Amino acid sequence: MPDTESTSHIPVSVDEIVDALRSQSPDRILAISKQAHPGDVEMAFERFDEVAREEVLDKLPAEVLSEWADYLSPGDVEHRLNSLPKGEQREVLESLSDDELVDLLQEIEEEDRPQYIELLPEEKRIVSEDLMRFPEETAGGRMTMAMATVRQNLTVKEALDELRCIQNEAELLSRIFVVDENRKLLGKLRLRDLAFNTWDTPITELMDGDQTCVSVLADQEEAAQMIARYDLVALPVVDENDQLVGVITHDDALEIMEEESTEDMEKISGIGGDRGDLAYLQTSVLSHIKRRFGWVLVLAFLALISGWVLLKYEEVLKAYFTLALYFPMIVAAGGNTGSQAATMVIRAMSLGELGSKEFGRVLWKELRVGILLGAMLGLCVALQVEFLLPDQFMPEGINSLRIVGIVGFALTAQVMTSTLIGALLPQLAKMGRLDPAVVASPAITTMVDVSGAIIYLGLAKVMLGVF
Amino acid sequence: MPDTESTSHIPVSVDEIVDALRSQSPDRILAISKQAHPGDVEMAFERFDEVAREEVLDKLPAEVLSEWADYLSPGDVEHRLNSLPKGEQREVLESLSDDELVDLLQEIEEEDRPQYIELLPEEKRIVSEDLMRFPEETAGGRMTMAMATVRQNLTVKEALDELRCIQNEAELLSRIFVVDENRKLLGKLRLRDLAFNTWDTPITELMDGDQTCVSVLADQEEAAQMIARYDLVALPVVDENDQLVGVITHDDALEIMEEESTEDMEKISGIGGDRGDLAYLQTSVLSHIKRRFGWVLVLAFLALISGWVLLKYEEVLKAYFTLALYFPMIVAAGGNTGSQAATMVIRAMSLGELGSKEFGRVLWKELRVGILLGAMLGLCVALQVEFLLPDQFMPEGINSLRIVGIVGFALTAQVMTSTLIGALLPQLAKMGRLDPAVVASPAITTMVDVSGAIIYLGLAKVMLGVF
Numbered sequence: 056m057p058d059t060e061s062t063s064h065i066p067v068s069v070d071e072i073v074d075a076l077r078s079q080s081p082d083r084i085l086a087i088s089k090q091a092h093p094g095d096v097e098m099a100f101e102r103f104d105e106v107a108r109e110e111v112l113d114k115l116p117a118e119v120l121s122e123w124a125d126y127l128s129p130g131d132v133e134h135r136l137n138s139l140p141k142g143e144q145r146e147v148l149e150s151l152s153d154d155e156l157v158d159l160l161q162e163i164e165e166e167d168r169p170q171y172i173e174l175l176p177e178e179k180r181i182v183s184e185d186l187m188r189f190p191e192e193t194a195g196g197r198m199t200m201a202m203a204t205v206r207q208n209l210t211v212k213e214a215l216d217e218l219r220c221i222q223n224e225a226e227l228l229s230r231i232f233v234v235d236e237n238r239k240l241l242g243k244l245r246l247r248d249l250a251f252n253t254w255d256t257p258i259t260e261l262m263d264g265d266q267t268c269v270s271v272l273a274d275q276e277e278a279a280q281m282i283a284r285y286d287l288v289a290l291p292v293v294d295e296n297d298q299l300v301g302v303i304t305h306d307d308a309l310e311i312m313e314e315e316s317t318e319d320m321e322k323i324s325g326i327g328g329d330r331g332d333l334a335y336l337q338t339s340v341l342s343h344i345k346r347r348f349g350w351v352l353v354l355a356f357l358a359l360i361s362g363w364v365l366l367k368y369e370e371v372l373k374a375y376f377t378l379a380l381y382f383p384m385i386v387a388a389g390g391n392t393g394s395q396a397a398t399m400v401i402r403a404m405s406l407g408e409l410g411s412k413e414f415g416r417v418l419w420k421e422l423r424v425g426i427l428l429g430a431m432l433g434l435c436v437a438l439q440v441e442f443l444l445p446d447q448f449m450p451e452g453i454n455s456l457r458i459v460g461i462v463g464f465a466l467t468a469q470v471m472t473s474t475l476i477g478a479l480l481p482q483l484a485k486m487g488r489l490d491p492a493v494v495a496s497p498a499i500t501t502m503v504d505v506s507g508a509i510i511y512l513g514l515a516k517v518m519l520g521v522f
Numbered sequence: 523m524p525d526t527e528s529t530s531h532i533p534v535s536v537d538e539i540v541d542a543l544r545s546q547s548p549d550r551i552l553a554i555s556k557q558a559h560p561g562d563v564e565m566a567f568e569r570f571d572e573v574a575r576e577e578v579l580d581k582l583p584a585e586v587l588s589e590w591a592d593y594l595s596p597g598d599v600e601h602r603l604n605s606l607p608k609g610e611q612r613e614v615l616e617s618l619s620d621d622e623l624v625d626l627l628q629e630i631e632e633e634d635r636p637q638y639i640e641l642l643p644e645e646k647r648i649v650s651e652d653l654m655r656f657p658e659e660t661a662g663g664r665m666t667m668a669m670a671t672v673r674q675n676l677t678v679k680e681a682l683d684e685l686r687c688i689q690n691e692a693e694l695l696s697r698i699f700v701v702d703e704n705r706k707l708l709g710k711l712r713l714r715d716l717a718f719n720t721w722d723t724p725i726t727e728l729m730d731g732d733q734t735c736v737s738v739l740a741d742q743e744e745a746a747q748m749i750a751r752y753d754l755v756a757l758p759v760v761d762e763n764d765q766l767v768g769v770i771t772h773d774d775a776l777e778i779m780e781e782e783s784t785e786d787m788e789k790i791s792g793i794g795g796d797r798g799d800l801a802y803l804q805t806s807v808l809s810h811i812k813r814r815f816g817w818v819l820v821l822a823f824l825a826l827i828s829g830w831v832l833l834k835y836e837e838v839l840k841a842y843f844t845l846a847l848y849f850p851m852i853v854a855a856g857g858n859t860g861s862q863a864a865t866m867v868i869r870a871m872s873l874g875e876l877g878s879k880e881f882g883r884v885l886w887k888e889l890r891v892g893i894l895l896g897a898m899l900g901l902c903v904a905l906q907v908e909f910l911l912p913d914q915f916m917p918e919g920i921n922s923l924r925i926v927g928i929v930g931f932a933l934t935a936q937v938m939t940s941t942l943i944g945a946l947l948p949q950l951a952k953m954g955r956l957d958p959a960v961v962a963s964p965a966i967t968t969m970v971d972v973s974g975a976i977i978y979l980g981l982a983k984v985m986l987g988v989f
Contacts, residue, residue: 229714229755288772309772312779323791336870384826395791398790420810427807504854
């Protein structure tokens with residue numbers, strides 16, 4: 056994790072922006088807005104909790120809001136918008152990019168939406184109503200319609216003339232999409248192809264016929280993965296009639312990947328629900344609890360199964376209490392190796408490394424990893440039991456090798472079982488069309504705790520002959 | 523996790539590429555290389571293990587290798603290169619982009635490197651020797667030098683003429699960097715600014731004076747975060763003399779973010795070492811074990827501390843064996859809440875949400891979350907003990923409320939402690955300039971296991987009066 060301010064050349068630091076915002080002085084905020092990059096403003100706002108943020112927002116001049124609106128959370132923009140006069144509301148709304156505008160409108164209560172929509176100029180109104188049809192997490196919900204398209208029957212000169220007219224609206228002019236009369240995607244051009252060729256060249260001669268595109272209803276993660284895989288600046292989005300309706304740009308892909316990675320990590324740690332647009336410090340204590348209590352409660356009660364297993368083996372434990380010394384180790388080793396395997400598999404699935412036919416290969420690999428890891432660990436600990444365990448811990452009247460054997464074998468079996476469970480559950484979840492990260496982690500925790508208790512104490516019961 | 527093939531328009535599926543590769547027929551491979559996107563080829567290669575991959579590579583025609591080289595792992599390219607004649611080696615090397623070429627040269631044994639370097643044309647040789655000075659994980663190690671730069675004293679026409687000459691080499695022409703006579707960065711231009719303005723306009727009039735840049739020695743993660751934060755297509759990289767030496771492009775940023783997220787997830791799960799360029803299925807069983815065994819072994823022995831705590835409380839446990847029923851629950855609740863808190867904090871740090879001054883605020887937030895989570899969970903489980911626990915489990919001669927109290931209070935204290943530990947350790951690690959994800963996770967696991975045992979059994983000992 057780098058120290059962000061150290062080596063980069065940035066006009067105003069995030070800390071300076073935080074100070075200016077904290078001062079709540081409209082003049083200071085206006086002054087800093089002339090220098091600060093909105094990306095840093097976004098980071099500065101992430102340092103404020105809800106109450107402080109609203110106080111700052113209430114002092115934000117409308118012209119500053121217009122400049123920052125694309126980078127603030129829709130909820131924050133809405134909060135400030137509510138208290139502005141109509142004219143300034145319009146100014147802010149017009150400053151928003153397509154996708155941020157749609158996010159904002161979706162945030163606003165349905166009955167208040169029309170009053171904002173009617174402030175929009177005709178064209179933006181149509182666009183936003185179009186875009187609002189798509190759920191937030193789809194390619195359609197994430198795309199912008201402000202891209203450059205040209206018809207295939209143009210020459211370089213004609214294409215340049217058309218682009219000149221839209222150069223201020225288009226978010227991205229370095230990729231120009233070529234369509235036919237039905238808006239069907241035919242290929243793409245780079246602006247350099249137009250800039251450096253003679254004016255009468257037909258664009259079809261310069262066009263790259265790559266028709267890679269994504270459907271409006273595809274998951275935004277799929278779109279981001281395509282942008283990453285094909286190194287795209289912009290990915291065309293097509294509707295059900297194969298008509299080009301928008302593009303998702305490289306910066307959206309970065310944002311989507313960040314969100315999805317965060318989501319995956321949170322799910323693996325048993326944090327539920329949607330993070331939303333809010334950063335860690337922006338989220339209230341109650342929201343944090345809401346997202347965490349569910350799994351904590353479920354897992355706590357599931358842990359009763361392990362407790363019940365312990366009770367079942369009361370005789371063994373009471374007779375040879377030394378066994379308790381290794382109990383936490385055996386359970387923990389299962390948890391550790393199970394979560395290693397699960398993380399490996401879940402991440403490989405997220406990165407698209409595993410096709411649908413790879414189920415068996417993953418299990419076979421993890422089976423071998425599990426056996427070897429287990430055997431190595433079992434051996435190390437067995438040696439510790441035999442040579443390093445102080446005599447006072449060794450139960451009397453028993454050959455120490457029996458304890459060595461129980462601990463060593465139980466560890467081996469537990470690590471092997473846990474590794475397999477860790478590799479198996481995410482894949483089963485995916486086959487059942489469930490989210491591997493959500494399902495697998497808590498289930499693995501519980502299962503390996505129980506398996507550890509049964510393997511260890513069961514083995515001890517048999518080997519020590521306590522019935 | 524989307525089903526990649528479902529909704530996107532791709533000429534050849536990854537499965538078809540896998541089949542063609544598996545056939546090992548040079549003709550089929552050549553045929554598919556004309557249609558397949560190299561990004562899909564990369565995914566196809568991820569499905570092969572080492573042995574199978576080398577067999578396929580040995581059959582790969584040189585012209586196909588040239589086309590795919592940027593997308594294959596440097597190790598794979600080197601493997602194939604070794605068995606090619608000099609002429610074809612040169613062809614492949616020339617086809618590589620700057621940064622992939624440098625990765626490849628770094629992969630090759632130092633004594634073999636000169637023979638490859640001397641195959642390069644003069645210009646590429648200088649560039650690659652320049653780039654090899656920078657460690658792989660720095661901005662310098664990741665940048666390309668093939669960017670478009672122009673001097674500030676040009677007109678639009680002059681700038682266009684210069685760019686026309688380099689249009690085939692430059693990786694990216696949509697951002698053009700303006701420098702002074704010392705190659706110091708002054709600002710940037712978009713190609714559209716040149717394409718749509720009159721030829722005699724001085725470019726300084728059109729230039730955006732944004733001088734955001736990153737140092738060659740900055741961590742690659744810092745560069746990726748800047749690209750994400752400022753929505754950049756390309757981030758300029760400057761050397762110690764503030765001279766512009768290269769750029770990092772948006773597609774590099776996506777790749778870096780993917781790598782870093784994977785690394786973080788793996789570290790949190792106690793997987794050590796570097797993933798390298800290899801995908802899950804490409805990594806051999808032994809490499810998997812190498813990366814996992816370290817922490818598994820360390821954590822196993824650390825778990826002995828919890829076992830030792832159990833032994834210390836032998837009297838209490840033997841006297842009231844029912845306590846064992848709730849032991850796994852209390853330990854697990856600590857692990858779960860501790861890892862939730864740690865994940866939240868580690869991810870917020872990775873995303874740059876937490877400044878250096880936020881230490882206290884994070885602790886204060888997690889303290890409140892921990893107390894509330896603990897109290898809620900303690901209450902739920904206390905009610906279960908009182909009303910749902912079958913009588914057979916309740917030790918005789920004790921008021922059930924004592925057990926209720928012990929379990930409820932221990933859970934509350936354990937969850938609060940674990941949440942605090944989870945929030946504290948990553949921040950301490952960062953202050954000590956250690957990697958939060960590596961240090962925090964295993965330490966948290968061990969600490970909460972021990973704290974759970976001490977809190978629960980210690981409380982029981984006091985409340986039940988066993989001395």
